[in-house]
Amino acid sequence: MAELSLDQLMFRPGLMQGQRILITGGGTGLGKVMAEACLILGAEVYICGRRGGVVEAAAKELTDAHASQKGGGKCVGLACDIRVPEAIAEMIDTVWADGGALTGLVNNAAGNFISRTEDLSARGFDAIANIVFRGSFFVTLECGKRWLAEGKHASVVSILTTWVWNGGPFTVPSAMSKAGLNVMTASLAVEWGNRGIRFNAIAPGPFPTEGMTARLNPGGQDRGDEPADPTIPLGRNGEMRELANLAVFLLDPGSAYVNGQTIAIDGGSHLQGGGFSRLASWGDAEWEAARDSIRAANEKDRAQRTV
Ligand code: HXC
Ligand code: NAP
Secondary structure, rough: OOOOOOHHHOOOOOOOOEEEEEEOOOOOOHHHHHHHHHOOOOOOEEEEEOOOOHHHHHHHHOOOOOHOOOOOOEEEEOOOOOOOOHHHHHHHHHHHHOOOOOOOEEEEOOOOOOOOHOOOOHHHHHHHHHHHHHHHHHHHHHHHHHHHHHOEEEEEEEEOOOOOOOOOOHHHHHHHHHHHOOOOHHHHHHHHHHHOOOEEEEEEEEOOOOOHHHHHOOOOHOOOOOOOOOOOOOOOOOOHHHHHHHHHHHHHHHHHOOOOOOHHHHHHHHHOOOOOHHHHHHOHHHHHHHHHHHHHHHHHOOOOOOO
């Protein structure tokens, strides 16, 4: 279901006309809402994911809801597994051939699940690191090489977590991978900044999405609720439009002097600790139930994959 309308955004209609944005993992959750905001504001938006049907349906739904409005852009869904460098190159070629260089990239695709670290297998670690750490880097590199060769300016925004600052107990492969992207952001902000390519990142606190709830609050999806962690200083979860507004701000040339920053949007949560340290009280039975529930969600999603 389309989520946003222009009056929920902070920006003037048509702000992003002429901009071309790729959002990885843009068929669901936060990626989809960022895609929607860019589309409403007039950008041409590409979204990718492994479930071709999911990205195509999302692109159609957002196009039907917004593209015909005055100043609305277009949205295209592309099946791509960012764990496969050749598939990334093919997707980026398709995007460039469809209308020229991208002006922005959002590294949003991710995999994650809660687990005791001692329970992780090598494949479990790789399942997350290959998407978040390697995949996001290779998408950035494919776009970056083209931008540098063509002398184009661009804005890259990576979606991290606040664990990059204070660690992520029970989500260690994700925390390690996101921390790597945090360093990529700071490094390339310097290395490529003098050629007009800037890098920033967003570290969201809890924004309940189906994908996140199934893997980080297993069982929550069955209850259909996601109560706010009582330790969040603002006392609530994030709202999708708040995240979308921050992403648009960082993508748009209006913020062109912001470079190399990672901005938390978490109601102040990480300053109070945040994270999953409360899971230290779980025993074997709780972990077994969580693993079963997460694996069921993984199975369900895998059945829909087309690449
Ligand atoms: C331990 C687990 C496990 C679990 C899977 N594995 N779930 N190990 N505990 N709960 C292990 C499996 O046993 C297997 O290892 C290995 O991981 C690979 O599992 P597959 O199911 O084959 O993986 P794959 O199909 O590649 O799926 C990748 C995935 C899955 C990451 C595991 O969750 C996924 O596709 N996620 C995409 C969406 C997502 O995660 N969204 C949430 C983002 S939210 P063995 O050795 O047994 O073969 C987020 C929020 C952060 O990041 C911040 C919140 C505040
Ligand atoms: P989500 O809906 O599960 O989004 C993850 C997306 O990534 C899915 O659309 C998934 O699509 C895609 N993806 C996964 N592996 C991929 C691959 N190999 N190639 C291409 N696409 C892939 O979860 P979300 O909550 O919106 O999370 C979005 C981002 O926000 C993630 O980076 C997450 O870490 C971050 N974040 C979320 C929260 C939160 O509270 N929701 C908090 C902090 C950070 P397919 O399965 O079809 O590939």
